[in-house]
Amino acid sequence: MSTRTKTEVSHYHVQKRRRAQFIEDWRKNHLTVVRGTDVALHQTARGLRTGVFTGADGDRPTRSMDALVHEIDPGVTSTLHRHSWDAMVFCVAGNGWFEIDGERIDWGPGDSLHLPAWSWHRSGNDGTTTARYLTFSSQPMLETMGMAVIEDAGNTPVAELPPRPPYSPGIDGDDPYARRLRRLARDQQARRSGRLHTSWDDLELVNTPRGTRTTFLLDRAIGYQASGITMAMFEIAPGRGQSMHRHPGEAWLYVVEGKGHSYLGAEPEGGENHPWQKGDIIVVDHYLWHQHINDDPENTAKVVRIHMFDSLLETMRALCDPLVLFEEPPDHIRDAQAGDPTTVDWPELHRPTWP
Template structure:
């Protein structure tokens, strides 16, 4: 008789194991017990072997713009209300995700195209790249924006996009769509209606309820909050009430501090915030402008947060887990969480400006945000 606790080894154990594993798989389950030396049934490797985002660079001038220019000729507003290219990370394909929690999309609107209003649960921004006539109407504020301006289209807030002024315009979007999709919380609504003479009627464009300079006029003074506007609810109330952030103000702030030491890991970095709370503009994702002075190189940094980096001015390169990526203005670089990354300004005369998106707010709320750096002695230090 075998002693209690002894494992019975059947003569046909390998055949029986294979049969058991096949049954487990057929019944949509997963075996999670001690790691096997059998490569086929290495449970740890299988459990951790899901799809992961990889560092990747999309080139705007070479790859994105030629396709969008062709799409303007082939895809009319009668065909689709959208003409955007979503950047799909090769490590996550076919999922529409540039990193695991966010995606970037480039949008080219032909002259004087205005799409009907819609709203959705994912939070989004538009960042101007080319043209002075990018347009977003958001919650009754008609915003016309140019290169470097950032416009919010928050969770559950009516908005519509397009161009004004008789010329094409290019912008990029960042959405937390993959995160919201993972949480099974995606919803869209295209049935925009307004009340006219006591009757709700469907409209193709929002009627302005605020002046076009409302965001800047009310919320654009740091440290000063008009109390007479504090009770005005904007959108669904889930985001910053300031819907447009102008590049000239951000650029001026960064230039004013160009002689500061800055941070060895992030150079000069400024976060876009909700002026009423000091927190990020959205509860799930946040945005930064980052300036690298001529010849500046950041020290390697690793964090649990995912980053999308869009160079806006200048050119340089980044090293991600030992791989070099050379970029220039309007490209997009995916920096997945957990990778080591450093940025380099290749010019000894001109600064570089980067537009950066991060899922840091989500990770902080879940107590999962951590950040490490390598100091001048190449020792790893915890930064956050």
């Protein structure tokens, strides 16, 4: 069998055209703010109504994360499934529960959960009102590598389902193979024992030099073991803004409460302002300078930020070194933009409401 390549042009021309086409297609699909009111929900075979903020299944392709919204009616239990990627959940309205590998976790508005890769999971609603939650997953990144796999189990009893994929324990020895077995076994042990739930009632927001107060929702710093997605929430004081900065990778901000606008531009000046309100997702991409401003003179704005940090961004940092991949203005400019958060009379923290 011949292995001769017959493209009729050099690999240089093929790669150059392919790269140019990729960027052209990518820019066509890029949106800066996805309005919550523009996301259509569809009834699915799982028993949920699901809509896509960002992701190929909603014709808004992304490269590392997707963002979906789900509603489940009173008395409904979804089917079981699992997948090779993990997902973060932020609960918006109603009260419901998740079952993760047979463990039930009840949740309310403002709670967040982690669905580990290959864990069997489903959701249910035992209440009297519709429950609503968002999911943010690493599915696009795994699909890029050809490793995105999903398995649907319908209503099969949990006791009859296979466990997560097995792995070999470590072995003695100082050779490369023994080292790899031990290293990967330790990693799997850690990932399968990570935290699964953060209750809104346990949150404590802390002032930051960027003019906001903030807290982790899902992150390795508070015991989660994920594929690199991190979820935090920050609160912007009335009439104030978060200081400007920029970084690579996809960062999404779901507006939990409030209204405002975000500055996005290739330079710290001369960019565009993009308005947002409760229920929208702000898409920060392309290494843009950005700043988020609360336009309400009386009420704070709460925003949940989702970023693929530990895996993708850390890899990019290594590959792009010595290029600086996180930039802020000098401290005196940052402080002038942000203001002193200790001078703000921050309100008591209450669970979010919908709509």
